[in-house]
Amino acid sequence: MKADDKEYIYVDVALPVALFMTFTYKIPVSYINHLENKELIGRRVLVPFRNLGLTGIITGFAENKDLKSIREIYQIPDKKPVWSEDYIQILKNISEYYVSPIGTTIYYAMPEGLRWKLNRKTGNWIKGISEEKIYRPAVVTLSDIPHLSEKARKLLEFILEKGEVDRNQVKEAGFSLNTLKTLIKKGLVQEERFIFREEKSVKQPEIKYQSINLKSGIYLYKNQTAQNRLKQYIKLGLSVIKNGESLLIILPNIATIQKIYPELKKIFGERVFIYHDAITEKEKIKIWFSLKETSKKIVLGTYSALFIPIKNLKAIIIEEEYSQAYKADRTPRFDARRVAFEIFRVKKDISLIYASTVPSVESIYMLYTKKAKSLSRKDIFKNINKKPEISLKSFSYKDLKKELIKAIKPEEKNLIIVNRKGYASFLYCPVCEEEIKCERCDIPLKIHSTAEQKYLQCEICEKRYPYIKTCPECEHKLEEIGFGIEKVGKILKEKFGDNVSIDPEKNASITITTSVTSRDFVFGIYDRIINIYPDFFLNIPDFRGEESFFRSIALPYFKVSSKYIIFTNHPEHIAFEALDKKDFSIFYKYELQNRKLTDMPPYSKLILLTFEKKGLELDKVKQIFQEWIKKEKISSIEYEGPFFAIFSKVREKNRFQILMRNFKEKEKLKELYNLCSKKNIKLIIDVDPRQTY
Numbered sequence: 001m002k003a004d005d006k007e008y009i010y011v012d013v014a015l016p017v018a019l020f021m022t023f024t025y026k027i028p029v030s031y032i033n034h035l036e037n038k039e040l041i042g043r044r045v046l047v048p049f050r051n052l053g054l055t056g057i058i059t060g061f062a063e064n065k066d067l068k069s070i071r072e073i074y075q076i077p078d079k080k081p082v083w084s085e086d087y088i089q090i091l092k093n094i095s096e097y098y099v100s101p102i103g104t105t106i107y108y109a110m111p112e113g114l115r116w117k118l119n120r121k122t123g124n125w126i127k128g129i130s131e132e133k134i135y136r137p138a139v140v141t142l143s144d145i146p147h148l149s150e151k152a153r154k155l156l157e158f159i160l161e162k163g164e165v166d167r168n169q170v171k172e173a174g175f176s177l178n179t180l181k182t183l184i185k186k187g188l189v190q191e192e193r194f195i196f197r198e199e200k201s202v203k204q205p206e207i208k209y210q211s212i213n214l215k216s217g218i219y220l221y222k223n224q225t226a227q228n229r230l231k232q233y234i235k236l237g238l239s240v241i242k243n244g245e246s247l248l249i250i251l252p253n254i255a256t257i258q259k260i261y262p263e264l265k266k267i268f269g270e271r272v273f274i275y276h277d278a279i280t281e282k283e284k285i286k287i288w289f290s291l292k293e294t295s296k297k298i299v300l301g302t303y304s305a306l307f308i309p310i311k312n313l314k315a316i317i318i319e320e321e322y323s324q325a326y327k328a329d330r331t332p333r334f335d336a337r338r339v340a341f342e343i344f345r346v347k348k349d350i351s352l353i354y355a356s357t358v359p360s361v362e363s364i365y366m367l368y369t370k371k372a373k374s375l376s377r378k379d380i381f382k383n384i385n386k387k388p389e390i391s392l393k394s395f396s397y398k399d400l401k402k403e404l405i406k407a408i409k410p411e412e413k414n415l416i417i418v419n420r421k422g423y424a425s426f427l428y429c430p431v432c433e434e435e436i437k438c439e440r441c442d443i444p445l446k447i448h449s450t451a452e453q454k455y456l457q458c459e460i461c462e463k464r465y466p467y468i469k470t471c472p473e474c475e476h477k478l479e480e481i482g483f484g485i486e487k488v489g490k491i492l493k494e495k496f497g498d499n500v501s502i503d504p505e506k507n508a509s510i511t512i513t514t515s516v517t518s519r520d521f522v523f524g525i526y527d528r529i530i531n532i533y534p535d536f537f538l539n540i541p542d543f544r545g546e547e548s549f550f551r552s553i554a555l556p557y558f559k560v561s562s563k564y565i566i567f568t569n570h571p572e573h574i575a576f577e578a579l580d581k582k583d584f585s586i587f588y589k590y591e592l593q594n595r596k597l598t599d600m601p602p603y604s605k606l607i608l609l610t611f612e613k614k615g616l617e618l619d620k621v622k623q624i625f626q627e628w629i630k631k632e633k634i635s636s637i638e639y640e641g642p643f644f645a646i647f648s649k650v651r652e653k654n655r656f657q658i659l660m661r662n663f664k665e666k667e668k669l670k671e672l673y674n675l676c677s678k679k680n681i682k683l684i685i686d687v688d689p690r691q692t693y
Helices: 029-033 085-097 102-109 150-162 169-174 177-185 226-242 254-271 279-293 303-307 335-348 361-368 400-405 485-497 536-541 545-559 574-580 584-597 616-630 666-678
Strands: 008-014 022-027 046-050 050-063 132-137 189-192 215-220 246-250 272-275 298-303 313-319 351-356 389-393 414-417 426-429 446-450 454-457 464-466 478-480 511-514 526-532 560-567 606-613 638-650 653-661 684-687
Touching: 008 029, 008 046, 008 102, 022 029, 022 046, 050 085, 050 102, 050 279, 085 102, 085 335, 085 666, 102 361, 132 150, 132 545, 132 606, 150 177, 169 177, 169 454, 177 189, 215 361, 226 246, 226 254, 226 313, 246 303, 254 272, 254 298, 272 279, 298 303, 298 351, 335 351, 351 560, 351 606, 361 584, 400 526, 400 560, 414 545, 426 446, 446 485, 485 511, 536 545, 545 560, 545 584, 574 584, 606 666, 616 638, 616 653, 616 666, 666 684
Parallel strands: 215 351, 246 298, 246 313, 272 298, 313 351, 389 560, 414 511, 414 526, 526 560
Antiparallel strands: 008 022, 008 050, 046 050, 132 189, 426 478, 446 454, 454 464, 606 653, 606 684, 638 653
């Protein structure tokens, strides 16, 4: 919209506040006339809000008004809009789908460096520009590390738990950057930084790949090795660049980006761009506007790269599409897979590819119902040169050390998959039949071990407790139940010393990890893989437990050349039949039948409501929920609950949940949110939850 001879233009602005609305502001026409680019929708504006100064995004035009109550913007800080109009529509769709305030949805979709705030004392805008790096553990466990302060030890535990973190995550978790520097100096944590340059006119290397064209639509790329998929992405990239378009590849973590970036760089040179949360904010902003203005690019990114309005975008690939890394664990709780679908739905003329070696049940369902087409023409099992021998062994905690050492061949390349974190699962009293729990969160405390001592720690609030040997109630001897990567790491270090590593890049004879999932490109091929008790996934109180179990045993099969040993107490499970017969459809048909019988996704749409407050009681949640149903005149609703959440107490706050099925009036959930806010109850609305606990 161009400015006319009126005094003001009135605009709707989305602000980062927990309200389901936009706010009207006015912009002087004289201000707009001085702008080189006069597009307003998608622009960032700095505005007054109550007694604050906030960054907002213009989402539309309001009716012309002349009211004294409507405030004027402070400033339009950018030369061009952050988003194009079609992306503003995409963000609106995401906001509506996830019942998330439009302001917070848009705020968290843009780079942190664009989220300015006004410093009321100085009158200056805090621009949030910072240098970002990525940090990874350089050790397997804490077992053999003496002389660490408690803060340093807790931070190292945190980094081991996450696998990779950036500085924001370190600060948000309550740790000091000085403590992080201490760990780096001691060689316990590795620091990495990514440097990018602007595109230059350079001679591209000779291309040996043939390009492929792909019509618009939704596709599933399954049962292929990661390297085979990468070859196809290169062909697709050549095609889109030849046509003056761009390709976006979304990956579950930065480690995977690191792995495939050099391969793409060889082919596409300076046309390859990387975008993720560990690069500097200044670089992020530069990349953002560069991709918005120029095409013929290959973009590798994590979750956040989906929100970049890439010019002439032709195809989106969601790699390792089953990964839980794609579901945000903070509000707004949107999912990268759905965001990609909304982009596809609005743009219409692009291709959307969901890809993985062992795809999600939902993706297979899309294939069976012809909502997606298959890109896999060959049976991968026929292309494996050397089929590994599969051996199922009975598992017992008592014999774990002996059987594990016997199974390893140090002269070969071994991968040990532990499936559990920490040292052991928990302490258990066989007399009281109770676990030792966190007094704040009411969940079993995980056992950890260091060179100096064992201790207990809550996985939710991270409070540490001293290790105890007898039950505080009956004084009976407690039992250690379960095992984790720390215990297995200690066993292997004692026997094999420096041949044991947590880093697959070190090429050690024995590599130890908790999981191969979400790191398909990171792990190469091993002579021997030992998978310890994947049965753990069958005990998870979630409808995706069996799917996780199947993936945990199936994915390593593609990584082993000689011997695949699985310690399990469920050899009769249908997942092993599917693996043995090399026919994954056996499991998928079984699982889809179960999902249909229990009315779980993909046969239903779920919304998980979580109510949190200190001292909150079950009856109060029932009362609020029934009050909302009556007030909103909801006649048709299917739900379970309220019930205690699996983690029924977190940081002294009681938690209750309600699981809703196929609720079509999501708009009315906004009123439930407002009702809870008035009573100081935190309500988390999780549409399409990845877990139901």
